[in-house]
Amino acid sequence: MKRALSALALGSLAACAQGRAAGSTSPAPQAAPRAEVPFPSTYRPLPSRTTLIRGGTVMTAAGQIIPNGQVLMRDGRIAAVGATVDAPADAVVVDATGKFVTPGVIDTHSHLGAYASPGVEASSDGNEATSPNTAEVWVEHSVWPQDPGFVRALEGGVTTMQILPGSANLFGGRSVVLRNVPSRTVQGMKFPGAPYGLKMACGENPKRVYGQRGGPSTRMGEVAGFRSAWIRAADYRRRMDEWDRGGRSASSMPTRDLELETLAGVLRGEILVHNHCYRADEMAQMIDISHEFGFRIRSFHHGVEAYKIRDLMARDSIAGSLWADWWGFKMEALDFTRANLAMVHQAGARAIVHSDDPTGIQKLNQEAAKAVEAGREAGIEVSENDALRWFTANAAWALGIDGETGTLESGKRADVVIWSANPFSVYARADRVYIDGALLFDRFDPSRQPQTDFELGLFPAEAAR
Secondary structure (H helix, E strand, O other), X not given: OHHHHHHHHHHHHHHHOOOOOOOOOOOOOOOOHHHOOOOOOOOOXXXXXXEEEEEEEEEOOOOOEEEEEEEEEEOOEEEEEEOOOOOOOOOEEEEOOOOEEEEOEEEEEEOOOOEOOOOOHHHEOOOOOOOOEOOOOEHHHOOOOOOHHHHHHHHOOEEEEXXXXXXXXXXXEEOEEEEOOOOOOOOOOEOOOOOOXXXXXXXXXXXXXXXXXXXXXXXXXXXXXXXXXXXXXXHHHHHHHHHHHOOOOHHHOOOOOHHHHHHHHHHOXXXXXXXXXOOHHHHHHHHHHHHHHOOOEEEEEEOOOHHHHHHHHHHOOOEEEEOOOOOOOOHHHOOOOOOHHHHHHHOOOOEEEOOOOOOHHHHXXXXXXXXXXXXXXXXXXXXXXHHHHOOOHHHHHHOOOOOOXXXXXXXXXXXXXXXXXXXOXXXXXXXXXXXOOEEEEEOOOHHHOOOOHHHHHHOOHHHHO
């Protein structure tokens, strides 16, 4: 099994050697900050073969559920989906009769790699809890690609995930969107072209961490901290924009500020805001702050009271990355209903089921099923297609990658899961997982069940020879 993983990794590394022209790695003094890509993605799809999946129930997450359907993957993309599909004679045919075929699972809220397994202090790198504002940190610099959690997530059908810094700070830093593939480096996992995110947090966490350390110690102190930072960011953006318009002379370039670069990127719409926030009144406050400074919140995370402001979320196109039934573990998480996801969906906002957990990420399909049932008990019917979108298409939108993945449609990346049963069944397991058309996991083929080097002690004796 180790050899199998090594083969996969070598394939990726060979592709990395081809280089990527996403940006300069040696920025010249004249280069504008927003044109720089200091840690560009080196991800290249693993080798794949033209593959036809036939005979299963194909759930596209784009409105179609096709009994006895077919999915053709070619050159890493979805080539065709339908009841009948023409495939080349040399296509590998996978019989999915009696099974279900969906897009790959996407988690908008994970800390894999930053809080790697085993969960000990030495591998706790998710919170730079040294200042209420650490917008300058990038979580990718904490991600350990060998975290065994990535493999466990793959076994749950997860093909893409957003890794976020933790919620200790008002501004926790930049997130990163990763492909769930083996790689020596985090750059080799970075989703090409995916925008960065900014983790923001309100409520109890920043108060608890900084209340005795100079503040903020109150919610009004938190809002003051947000507004002060955005004022500085707006000024930084103005000075940088003026420098751009003035010809970007090296001699007049404003001093770079990593914290403000990230915030200015949000103001320009280049970086998406992912806001940890539980209470409805606080989420409404955050929306007002976004209006004051002219940026958009892409998704509220956790939001146990999202159902109370679901109309505001729909109005501003703010998604809700929510749990099915986690609540009550602290004061701000008390006023919850299990129909939260269904109510947000019913109001027209994008509902997303997220994990924030290395175990929960393996079962997002089951989390969605629980939320569907809770909605049904509340009188809200959610179709299987819409519920599937909670952990595929809507999640892709929140991460700004919905043009590339999240549904089974021609031209999109071939991120596909073959489930043993209806994915909303508690008995369903991911039998096969494809990323960009490459078979990354096969429940019945040990050579396609990757393990990381950190799991050496778990390897069977024959694999260690």
